[in-house]
Amino acid sequence: MRSLVLIGHGSHLNGESALAVYRYAELIRERGLYDEVIEGYWKEEPSLRQVLKTTASTDVTVIPLFISEGYFTEVVIPRELGLGHQGPVPPGGVARVIGGRTVRYTLPYGVHPSMTDVILARAREVLPDATAEDTALIVLGHGTTRNENSNKIVYHNAELLRQGGQFAEVHALFLDEDPKVGTWPEVVKAPRVVVVPFFASEGWHTLETIPEDMGLSGEVTVFPENPAGAQTVYYARPVGTHPRVADVILHLAEEASGAAGAGGDLERGHEHAWQVFLKQAQVGLRMGEVLIRPDSGVFEMRHALDEGLPGGDLKTLVTPEGVRDHIRFDDGGDHRPVHTLRNLPRGWRAVLSDHDLRRAVHYLYPAVVEETYAHTCHALRATPWPTTARRQTGIYARVQKATPEQVEHVAGDICKSCLRTRLWAGHKLPKTFLDGVPGGIPCAEACTLLVAEIREEVAGKRGQGAGH
Ligand code: SF4
Structure with a gap:
């Protein structure tokens, strides 16, 4: 079993930024060479800190979808993935074992000879x-x-x-x-x-x-x-x-795993998490802002506030990609870089097989099933703010100057709209959606949206619409 992860920059502001990554992921998925193709982003979800947890296999190849080598491919992505590597990536890539997975990290596609x-x-x-x-x-x-x-x-x-x-x-x-x-x-x-x-x-x-x-x-x-x-x-x-970039990506991936084509097993912790989730979905489950119910051999998912509305009054989605594309913007048309913010659009229902339900939930709330399950097993490690701040480089290094009061002020503002509970700030989450508390979702580490807002606060520019 093999997982391929494509990494893009993403954006806190621009919903179109991730489209090229989606397109390549779909082109490669269609070829059927990998058991799964997952997208991850610096400024959207699944974030670089979460994305490896969302892979189902122990054999993972990560390709940065960047046009050249530089700060992101040599510093930010390896650091956030926890690769323990900084600086130029050798032609054969970097391989590490992280949390039981063999992770190969390659050069960006733009430097490939083809x-x-x-x-x-x-x-x-x-x-x-x-x-x-x-x-x-x-x-x-x-x-x-x-x-x-x-x-x-x-x-x-x-x-x-x-x-x-x-x-x-x-x-x-x-x-x-x-x-x-x-x-x-x-x-x-x-x-x-x-x-x-x-x-x-x-x-x-x-x-x-x-x-x-x-x-x-x-x-x-x-x-x-x-x-x-x-x-x-x-x-x-x-x-x-250009569509041929999909071939370039596959070349890179195959070169990284060697001619024999390595392969791994199902990652057991990941699989347990999803089995627990599916068992709950089979009897009906409320998770964050959605309701998931079994319905004649398939599953129906919809916004909890649309409970009881006739299906004909809602837009019906039948693929995980349909769900992904529909929930990327809120009801006001604004981009949703953090999916657990309470601004899920209403007016839709998705009808999905159990396989597609997993993928749709991954798009809806990336890493939430894996992290919540890990939390219930006492295996989710929270990263306190000072550690997150110390890790920041480049324009974000400034957040190291934030006072605890500034961090709390901004987090209070941003996180109050989020379903997640800030374990990284010492908050407790005794019950989760897996225990029947719909909004019980852990936040193990400050997200990049919050880091960006804290940077604006330190610079005295918060609320002036400075770019993220
Ligand atoms: Fe949500 Fe705040 Fe955690 Fe970001 S840092 S995911 S806004 S709780």
Whole structure:
């Protein structure tokens, strides 16, 4: 049995941020090569601290869905997963045994050698008849003076494509460092120019900053009076959204587990947790804001406040992904990065098999079954705030300066809307939803939303809408 975990950045504010990870998870799931494909995030749930607990097998491969090596792939993700590794990840990845699971952590997909083919595929999409006689290729990276690794891979791919000889010229240009993308009319001589953004997703940079810096007006823009003469620019979509990235991810995963393809067993603690949960679901269960009831050989799940409403009055969902997509936003249309906040939308019901019920509950309340079961077995370890604060780096290191009063003030504000009970602050949870108390869900550690809010408080900016 094998589990594959795909890690994305996620966002506290933007519900679209996780979509690329969902899409790749679905593409890989369809191939059936792994027993499960699970998504995890830095700023959404399941969080990096929880995600390994949600895997069903003892053989886990974790792939960061990032375009380049850097702070997140070398510092934040390994630290939060508890890998005991910091710094550059070797080509074969890092393997550790964590809580009875063998966990392999790989390089990000963006540095895999086959990304050169993805750049080429994107270039051919926008200009199928690009030639070595009249077409230049610009591989466009973000670049940052803080992380030289992020440009290394752009230069490397540009060099490989130059050697491939399919273009008259190949240039590596950047948004945030020299050589900057705005200088392109001075460096590119060919009359036709293909620009491929080496970016993970479509967003502010690909839709606004790059076109603005280059003077583009759409997919094809003609510049009649450039220094090199008339030039036409063909603007491709970012590499990170190309379906072939799913193949790149699978290559990475297979390389990490070796040609023989390792395999593990069912993780026993995880399986016990779900068996206990399913037994309760078979007689009807209220968990957080939902009701789960057996219904003619399947299960029905709905918002507890919709109890008694005729099924025809509710939107019926029939897949775990349908549940996931429906509950990502509250009734006001706002993104829900923390799923145990009491803002589950109403007006839906899900009809699911027992297998799909597990997956749907995983999407609805990630890690809640595993952590609650562990709590009932006295096996859930709480992480006190000072430990969480000391672990923070980068822009979040500032939370180490928060006074206990500031932490309590912000937690009182944020956590009062959450179903979870703050074990990390010393609060007690004698009974859980598994004992019939619907809101009895433990919180073992401050979530990233709270950490971000405490950072704003320390900076004196809380409530000013500073970004997370
Ligand atoms: Fe909920 Fe607060 Fe725990 Fe975050 S820290 S999961 S808001 S109880």
